[in-house]
Amino acid sequence: RKDLGKYQKYIEGLKLIDYRVRILNGGTGAVTRVLIESEDENGESWTTIGVSPNIIDASFQALMDSVIYKLVKSGAPA
Structure with a gap:
């Protein structure tokens, strides 16, 4: 987060709530x-x-x- 410079203040309230991984079509070529x-x-x-x-x-x-998404939602400048 600290490396986003001028965008830092726009993402201060961003929190990770859940992280899920799904393996589609198993094997060596799995996605x-x-x-x-x-x-x-x-x-x-x-x-x-x-x-x-x-x-x-x-x-x-x-x-x-x-x-x-958070930057756009917060109205961060381009």
């Missing part, structure tokens, strides 16, 4: 789906999804979507 539920300082929550064969990539996608 991983990560669902992240987030909440803001007002108690409003949302869920974002990342999909990739790599769990780290899927997690990063879901996390970035959550942060971007």
Whole structure:
């Protein structure tokens, strides 16, 4: 969070509520789906999804979507 500079104040109330991993079609070519539920300082929550064969990539996608959603919702400048 501290590396977002001018955007820091817009995401201060962002909280991770739930982190779920689902493996779709098992085996060596398995696809991983990560669902992240987030909440803001007002108690409003949302869920974002990342999909990739790599769990780290899927997690990063879901996390970035959550942060971007919060920035847009908070009216952060572009």
